[in-house]
Amino acid sequence: MIQSQTLRAAAMAAVFAAFAGAVAAQPPGDPVRGKQLYYNNTCYGCHGFQGQTGARNLVGTNSPIIADPKTFLAFLRDRGSYAPMIPSTSMPTFPAIAISDRQAMDIYAYIKTFKLDSPDVKDIPLFAKIQSSAGAPYKPGK
Amino acid sequence: MSKDDADNGKLVGRRNFLRGAATGAAAGAATIAGAIPGLAEAQESGGKTIAGSGAKPGAVPAPTAAQLARETGAVEPAGPAGQTVVRPGSDLMVETLKQMGVEFVTSNNGSSFEGLQESIVNYGSPPNTMPEFVTCLHEETAVDMGSGYARATGKPLVALLHGTLGLQHASMAIYQAYYGGVPMIILAGRDKGFIQAHTADDMASMIRGFTKWDAQPKTLPEALAALQEAYRQATTAPTGPVVVILDTEIQKEAAGSLQVPAFKPAVNKGIDAATAEALAAKLLAAKNPRIAVGHLRTPEGVKQVIQLAELVGASTATQATAGPMSFPNRHPLCGPGAATDYDFILGLETKAADAAIVGPEIGTTVATRDKGGIGFGGLVPTQPGRTDRPARGKVASEVYPVDAEASLPLLIAAVQKGLTAAQKRAASTRAQAHAPANRTASQAAVTKAFAAKKTGWDNSPVSLFRIYAELWPLLENEDWCLASPTAFSGGHHAALWAHDRPYSYLGPQPAGGIGYGAGACGGAGLAARGKGRFVVNIQTDGDMNFTPGVLWTEAHHRLPVLSIMHNNRAWHQELMFLEFMAGARGRGTDRASIGSTLRDPFIDYKKMAEAYGVAGEGPIEDPTLLQAAFKRGIDAVKSGRPYMIDVVTQPR
Ligand SMILES: Cc1ncc(C[n+]2csc(CCOP(=O)(O)OP(=O)(O)O)c2C)c(N)n1
Ligand SMILES: [Mg+2]
Numbered sequence: 001m002i003q004s005q006t007l008r009a010a011a012m013a014a015v016f017a018a019f020a021g022a023v024a025a026q027p028p029g030d031p032v033r034g035k036q037l038y039y040n041n042t043c044y045g046c047h048g049f050q051g052q053t054g055a056r057n058l059v060g061t062n063s064p065i066i067a068d069p070k071t072f073l074a075f076l077r078d079r080g081s082y083a084p085m086i087p088s089t090s091m092p093t094f095p096a097i098a099i100s101d102r103q104a105m106d107i108y109a110y111i112k113t114f115k116l117d118s119p120d121v122k123d124i125p126l127f128a129k130i131q132s133s134a135g136a137p138y139k140p141g142k
Numbered sequence: 143m144s145k146d147d148a149d150n151g152k153l154v155g156r157r158n159f160l161r162g163a164a165t166g167a168a169a170g171a172a173t174i175a176g177a178i179p180g181l182a183e184a185q186e187s188g189g190k191t192i193a194g195s196g197a198k199p200g201a202v203p204a205p206t207a208a209q210l211a212r213e214t215g216a217v218e219p220a221g222p223a224g225q226t227v228v229r230p231g232s233d234l235m236v237e238t239l240k241q242m243g244v245e246f247v248t249s250n251n252g253s254s255f256e257g258l259q260e261s262i263v264n265y266g267s268p269p270n271t272m273p274e275f276v277t278c279l280h281e282e283t284a285v286d287m288g289s290g291y292a293r294a295t296g297k298p299l300v301a302l303l304h305g306t307l308g309l310q311h312a313s314m315a316i317y318q319a320y321y322g323g324v325p326m327i328i329l330a331g332r333d334k335g336f337i338q339a340h341t342a343d344d345m346a347s348m349i350r351g352f353t354k355w356d357a358q359p360k361t362l363p364e365a366l367a368a369l370q371e372a373y374r375q376a377t378t379a380p381t382g383p384v385v386v387i388l389d390t391e392i393q394k395e396a397a398g399s400l401q402v403p404a405f406k407p408a409v410n411k412g413i414d415a416a417t418a419e420a421l422a423a424k425l426l427a428a429k430n431p432r433i434a435v436g437h438l439r440t441p442e443g444v445k446q447v448i449q450l451a452e453l454v455g456a457s458t459a460t461q462a463t464a465g466p467m468s469f470p471n472r473h474p475l476c477g478p479g480a481a482t483d484y485d486f487i488l489g490l491e492t493k494a495a496d497a498a499i500v501g502p503e504i505g506t507t508v509a510t511r512d513k514g515g516i517g518f519g520g521l522v523p524t525q526p527g528r529t530d531r532p533a534r535g536k537v538a539s540e541v542y543p544v545d546a547e548a549s550l551p552l553l554i555a556a557v558q559k560g561l562t563a564a565q566k567r568a569a570s571t572r573a574q575a576h577a578p579a580n581r582t583a584s585q586a587a588v589t590k591a592f593a594a595k596k597t598g599w600d601n602s603p604v605s606l607f608r609i610y611a612e613l614w615p616l617l618e619n620e621d622w623c624l625a626s627p628t629a630f631s632g633g634h635h636a637a638l639w640a641h642d643r644p645y646s647y648l649g650p651q652p653a654g655g656i657g658y659g660a661g662a663c664g665g666a667g668l669a670a671r672g673k674g675r676f677v678v679n680i681q682t683d684g685d686m687n688f689t690p691g692v693l694w695t696e697a698h699h700r701l702p703v704l705s706i707m708h709n710n711r712a713w714h715q716e717l718m719f720l721e722f723m724a725g726a727r728g729r730g731t732d733r734a735s736i737g738s739t740l741r742d743p744f745i746d747y748k749k750m751a752e753a754y755g756v757a758g759e760g761p762i763e764d765p766t767l768l769q770a771a772f773k774r775g776i777d778a779v780k781s782g783r784p785y786m787i788d789v790v791t792q793p794r
Contacts, residue, residue: 130592
């Protein structure tokens with residue numbers, strides 16, 4: 001799952017990296033404002049409140065799209081144009097009238113604060129329990 | 143018209159009673175009506191209608207004097223010449239339902255079936271048992287409960303509805319039951335002599351296009367026969383909802399010495415003996431046979447398919463994580479097996495096989511039912527939908543279009559007859575090898591699910607994967623039934639939980655209609671009550687708010703339903719669609735929450751539950767609080783009470 005996400009993201013990144021060249025360098029954004037924008041623009045709706053759930057995780061994917069702000073901005077601006085090219089799901093396009101460059105940088109700064117903070121499976125006791133339950137002798141249901 | 147007149151002339155019905163009463167009560171009615179604001183006017187035009195003068199064609203007749211008198215309680219009980227009816231027709235209807243084993247009548251009350259309701263609650267010893275009257279706050283709930291119950295048991299219950307109104311309130315739920323091929327008996331009372339707007343000449347035609355069969359009997363013997371035929375129709379493949387319109391006069395007339403005829407249950411058509419032998423021979427000859435199991439009709443079918451798989455030592459594919467009545471998914475034979483070079487796959491209610499027995503689908507009834515040519519999508523060929531994917535994998539070229547469950551006894555007999563000692567040993571060797579392989583596969587599925595979905599484990603609001611994970615250790619030694627659709631909450635039970643009972647998971651909304659889940663869980667609660675079993679309901683918030691009154695029904699009837707809110711404070715699926723639309727148009731998503739979120743104010747589900755008499759807690763936003771809350775919830779439902787836990791969640 002994560003692996004195929006990474007592959008797909010890499011394919012997209014190739015497209016956007018070229019495009020990113022045309023995007024002007026931006027001053028760093030403000031994660032506090034970014035948090036509000038992430039909510040107001042309902043990014044959370046598909047990426048989760050902490051970028052860790054939903055249609056696509058924004059952390060732990062090694063996605064080149066969020067590796068640098070320029071690629072991110074290029075992606076935000078022109079995602080829709082490439083939607084048919086890549087098996088598309090539903091990431092919207094955000095032109096400058098919807099989210100300004102400055103706001104986009106704020107969102108970017110906020111996204112970068114997301115951490116992959118879920119514990120390792122060995123530190124989740126429920127994992128071991130559910131594992132052993134899956135391997136337990138069959139108990140016929142009634 | 144003349145037909146109806148003839149019918150009524152034969153019966154001493156309330157219609158005639160009302161006619162007489164109308165004139166007599168006229169003077170008194172004026173006073174009564176005067177006391178009720180807005181009724182005086184209606185009464186007048188209604189009087190004209192009864193008298194047969196002045197009513198414009200097509201005008202809605204208002205209540206008559208007698209009707210008004212009745213509404214205000216100033217009327218004698220209906221009956222032939224004021225006498226008590228000793229053995230009313232509806233008592234025999236109750237006997238008929240009893241005889242067929244109908245456990246429940248879900249209903250919101252209405253005068254068009256006051257006769258039948260009175261018999262249910264008062265007739266029989268003990269009364270109100272088989273069937274028990276289940277009080278619903280909305281007709282949609284009555285039918286959704288029927289779906290939940292039928293999916294959990296394979297048996298129909300009766301949903302009893304009030305005339306044109308009840309049928310329309312129930313209609314979407316009936317539509318879904320039809321799409322799902324859910325067996326159910328819908329009874330609608332018809333009272334031609336009472337409020338005209340609640341009656342119609344051919345009431346069933348409103349829902350004919352999405353029911354399997356209907357009848358409008360004219361006499362009591364016909365009505366009893368119709369109830370029996372309804373049961374047979376509902377439970378014969380393709381199973382589905384059926385309708386009987388019950389005239390009020392028939393419910394109330396004296397039955398005299400009429401007896402309920404003996405009930406002949408439905409006979410489902412399976413494969414013939416020769417086909418059974420041929421298929422058995424293929425299963426026995428195969429080095430690595432496999433049985434792919436779709437959704438059978440009843441728990442009995444599940445039992446038999448387990449027997450068949452064990453006899454031949456076949457690995458099995460199941461749909462138990464997608465809906466009821468399939469192969470137990472942690473059975474040692476269930477899974478890919480020791481090797482995947484299957485040389486013969488038998489499909490039972492699935493075509494993903496070499497040879498398949500697949501009974502007729504509900505869509506085959508469209509030709510005779512959809513006379514208006516509505517052409518409901520998904521039943522008749524239309525364009526593929528946005529989310530439809532082309533079928534993948536194997537599709538059987540050899541298909542027997544008969545009921546798979548009904549085919550099992552002959553198939554098992556043929557296998558037993560043909561099984562040589564050597565084949566028996568081979569089957570046992572295969573089974574020995576499949577077991578550890580399938581166990582490993584189950585464990586691998588758990589590992590994979592955790593790897594992909596544990597992100598967000600500690601998030602607040604709570605991740606949906608965590609809800610399913612926290613629940614499993616509390617469920618694994620219990621008798622539970624997951625009755626809510628689970629696609630929106632990620633369906634994580636599929637990998638994490640064992641689905642070892644025919645009712646482990648009851649499946650999605652049959653036609654994608656939201657509002658189904660809450661009612662279906664109540665119905666599954668009926669199936670679970672008194673059996674040491676409880677229902678798990680991962681309840682989305684949008685769905686909860688269509689017919690929340692089911693919570694009261696759960697409290698009132700002591701239904702063991704544990705509702706855990708998947709409270710994302712939105713009709714989130716629609717929010718995502720709107721976000722994409724706004725994005726595609728370059729207008730930004732900052733207003734997509736309009737009309738698609740449930741905020742300002744947030745809804746308090748603990749209070750909602752409490753208002754209906756269901757204990758509850760929450761909102762919980764901290765995942766570390768889940769375990770203790772779930773334990774409290776399970777204790778409550780095991781004591782026979784519904785319970786609500788409001789969990790504020792990640793959207794998906
Ligand atoms: C009766 C009905 N009305 C509207 C819809 C359209 N619809 C599809 S999904 C959905 C949102 C459901 O909200 P909820 O039950 O809270 O689930 P969520 O998507 O938030 O997880 C709606 C309204 C529908 N399918 N059925
Ligand atoms: Mg919701």
